[in-house]
Amino acid sequence: MQYLLPHLLERSAERHPNRTAVRFMGRGWSYGELEARSNRLARLLRRSGVRPGDRVGLWLHKSLESVQAVYGIMKAGGIYVPLDPQAPVERVAYIMRDCGVQVVIVDAAHAELTSALFGAGAPLRVVVSITAEIEWEHGGGVPCSVPGPQAIDAEEDGPVDPGTIETDLAYILYTSGSTGTPKGVMITHRTCLAFVHWAFHTFRLGPDDRATSMAPLHFDLSTFDLYATAMAGATVVIVPEGLAALPVKLADLWQDERITITYMVPSILSLLVQYGRLECHDLASLRLILFAGEVFPVKYLRRLVRAVPHAEYYNLYGPTETNVCTYYKVTPQDVAEDAPAALPIGRACENTQVFVLDGSGKRVETPGTEGELWVRGPTVAQGYWGDPEKTARSFLQNPLQDRYAELVYRTGDMVKLAEDGTTLLFIGRRDHMVKSRGYRIELGDIEAVLYRHPLVKEAAVVAIPDDFVGNRLQAFVVSFEQSQLPPAELAAFCRQHLPPYMVPEKFHFLSALPRTSTGKTDRPALLALLGSSAPPRRAEGDGGGMKSDPRASD
Template identity: 35%
Template sequence: MLKNVTQYLQYSAERCPDKIAFRDAAQQLTFSQLASQSRALASAIAAAVDGQKCRPVAVYLPKGVDCIIAFFAAAYSGNFYTPLDTAMPQGRLRSIMDTLHPSVVLTDRIHHEAALEVAGDALVMDLEELCVGTVDDGVLDKIRRTVIDTDPLYVMFTSGSTGIPKGVVVSHRSVIDYTEWLAETFAFSERTVFGNQAPFYFDNSILDIYSTVKNAGKMVIIPEEKFLSSKRLCRYLDEVGINTIFWVPSALVLVANSGVLDTVCPKGIEKILFCGEVMPTAQLNVWRRALPNALYANLYGPTEITDVCTYFIVEREFSDVESLPIGFPCRNTDILVLNERDEPAADGEIGELCVRGTCLSHGYYRNPEKTAAAFTQNPLNTMYPEKIYRTGDLVRYNQYGELLYLGRKDYQIKHMGHRIELGEIETAASAYRDVKQSCALYDAQKQRIILFVAAEGIDKTALYQHLKTRLPHYMLPALIVDLEALPLNANGKIDRIELGGAYCG
C-alpha cells in the first residue's frame, strides 16, 4: 500500500539507481543520490525535532536541486515542508513565517544569515554537510512504520483576500492519488523529461516533481533567464532533451507571440500541458500549427484540491475566438456545479464549481475560519458528513457535456444592471490579431470597465470596433490601456493587483 511519497523514491532508486533524476544549471542528481542525501538530511531533522512528526519544515533556498533533497528529507522525517523562495519579498516571507511557526528552517551557507532573520524560534540548518552525513536507519524505519497517508506532505501558501497568505495543507494521499492519475492519463514513463517552469512555492510544480520520481523520469529545472528570450528557450528545450512541459499559459503565450516557433521550433516536445489561468485559443493554435503531433491538455484546479481536478485533452479544432473547455473530472474526483440555491445547475445554467474527493486538502493551516468558509458540508448529502471545496469559479456545461470556465465569482461584476463575466471580454479581446495578452478589470469607484492589452501602439478604435462585433454594448470597455507587456506576478500569471492599483480608483 502506498502511504508516503518516499515510497516512489525508494522504488525508483532501486530500479534506476544511476539514472539522472533532477538537473538544474549547477548540478544534477541521480535517484540513488537523491534517496541517500534526503535520508541523511531526514535523520538530522528527526534528531532536531526529537522524533516529533507532522511538524513544519521551512525550505529557504533558491530554486534548484537542493530544494528537492529538502522536500524529500522532510517527508522521510515524518514531517511536512513549505517552500520559501529566497527571492520572496520580505513582507510576504514574514507573514508566512508568522503563520507557519516552523520547527526547522533548511537553508544553505550562503543564505544562513538571511534565514536567521526570519526564522524566529526555529532551528536553522544548513544542508550541505547534513546531506552527506550519517543515515539513522533505525529512526527512519520507525518513522516509516508510523506515518499514515493523511499526514501532510506540504503546506503551500496562496494569496489571501485580506493580504495575509493562506497555507493550504495537502496530504500524501492526495498527492499519490494525483500522481497515479497523471501517469495513467498521460503515459508518463522513464523516458519522460519534464521541463520545469513553475516556482516550487506554486503548486503546478507538484506535477513535475512527483511524476518524475514515481515514473523514474527526469526533471530539468529550466533557468529563469531562458524565459527572457523565446528563441534561446526553444533551443534549450531541445538541447537538454525536454519532451514534456507543464507551464502556465502566460509562458506559452509569450513564446507563441514571439514568432520563433516558425523558425526555432522545439521538435522534441511531445506533451504540452497548461494550468493556472485561461489559455487563449489564438496562441494555442500557434503551438498546434508548429507541433501538430504533440498532445495538448488544459488542466484546471486550485491549490486546495491538489493542483488539478478537471482536464481537457485538445483533440478537435478551435477557432481563435472560442473558449477552451476545462473538460471533465479527473479519476476519483467528483465535480458539483451548484447554483445560488445550492442546487445542481440546470443544463446551460451557470453555477459554482465545487469539488469532492481524495484530492481535497485538509484546509488552511492555523485558519479554521477560512477553512470552514471554503470547505463546507455537501448540500446534496444530508445523510452523513461529507466535505466539498467551493472554488469560487463559475462554470457551465456546453453541448458536449464539457465544463466551460467562465470566470471567478469575484470577477463577476454588476454593471449597467447586467451581470458580466470579465473573462468573456478578455476572450473577445485576445482574438484580435494584434493583441498578445489581455486583462479586463472593473473600476467600481468610477463604474467603468478597463481593458488592458499587451499591444503597444495598437489602433484602439479598430480594437473597439472588433469588440462591438462580439460583445453587447454594456460589456464594452470605457477605457483601453495598451502596454508593451502585461505585468506578471511571481507565479507567472497576469498581475491584476498591480494593474488595478495603477489604473482603478
C-alpha cells in the same frame, strides 16, 4: 506499498538506481544519489529536533538541492512549507509565524537574509544552509544553529522511518487571501498521491520521459513535475528561473534536453510562440504540452500547435485547494481560425467529481446555464492552516447528500455546461480574485498593503485583461489632504511588503474613489476611467508562474 510521497522516490531508486532523476544546468543526480542525499538530510533534520508533523520552511531557489530538501523534510516526518524566494522578508516571516516554522532550509542566496527574519518575528531555531557553508550571527541572543552541507554529508544515507501515515500533511502551500494575508492550504500525502496517480496514468508517463520543472515550489504545478516523474522513474529537468525571460534559451532547453513533457503557464508558452524561434529548433521529442493557471489565448495556442503539431495538448484546471480537478484535450477544431475565444476546462478527472449549483443551491444540468463549481474527491485539500472559520466557508458538507459526513470544496468559480451537457466552460469568479502571470491574486491583498502607507486615504486595485500575462494590475489612490505622493514611492513601499507579481504597474491619483449606490467602490467606473469597460479576465486554475513580463528574446 506506496502511501507516502517519498515512497515514489524509494521505489524508483530500488528499480533504477543509476537512472537520472533530476537535472539542473548540466548537473544531474541519479535516483540512487537523490535517495541517499535526501536520507542524509532527513537524519540531520531529525538530529536538529524535527519531529512528525513539524513544519519546515523552504526558502531557496529551485535546484538539485531543492528537490533533496523536499524529500528530506518528508522523510524526517516533517511538512514542507515552500516560501516564495522573491517575497519580502516580512511576508516570509508572517508565513513562518502563522504555521510555526522553527526550521528553515536556505540556499546561499537567502542565507544572509535569514537574520532579518528574527527581527520580523520568525520563530526560528535552526537554519540549514543546504548549498554552502555560512558564517552567520544573529542578534538578540536568539538561539539558532546553522548546519551546512558538511554536516548533511556526515550523516548516514540509510532509510529513515518518518513516523507518518498517508493522512498526515505532506506540505502547506500559501496563496493570496481575501483579508490581506496569505492562507495556507493543507495537503496530505494521500491527497497529493491521488492526483499523481491520475496524472501518471492519464498521460502515460514512463521511464523514458524527460519533463521540465518550471513552476516554483510554492505553486501546485510543481507537484506534477516532482512526483509524477518519480512514480514513472522518469527524469525531471529543472528550468533555471531566468529562462522565463529568455524564450529562445527556453526553446534551446526543450531541444537540448530532449524534453518529452512540459507543464507551464500559458503566458510563458505565449512568449515562446512569439519570440522562441520554435521553427529553428528540433522538438521531435516533445509529445505532451500541459498548461494551467490562466487562460491560454487561442491565437497563441494556434501558433504553438502549428509549431509543434505532433504533440498532444491539455488544458488543466483546478485551484490549489483541489490541484487539477478537470482537464480538456485540445482538438483541431479548438485551434481553427473560427474557434471560440476560450478553451473549455473540460470534464472531471477520473476519481474526482465536479458539480454545478445555481444561486438557489439547485444542481445545474441544462446546457448554457451558469452556476458555481463544486469539487468532491480525494484531491480536495484538508482546509486552511490555523483558520477554521475560513475553512468552514469553503470546505462544506456535500449539499447533494446528507447521509454521512463528506466535505467538498466550493471553488467560487462560475461555469456553465456546454451543449454536450458534460463539458464545462469557465466564465469567471464571484469574488475579486484575478490571475496575473499565472498567480492567483486577491486584489484586496494589494489594497490592504496600500492602506498601510501613512499618506494613503483610499485605495482600489483593478485588473486589465492582457493576452501576455492574463491581467495587468493598476492602482487608484486617494491621498490625505492631497499630499504629494510620488508613484515611485508607492511602488517601493509595495515591493517591501508584496512579491513582485503583486506590485501594481501603474498608480493613478484621484480626489475620491467612485462609489456605487450601496457605498461600495465602483470598480466598473474605475475601469471606464482607463478606457476599459471589460471586467478583469478570470483565469483557470491556481498558483504561480512568471515573475516578469519580458518580451524580447535573448
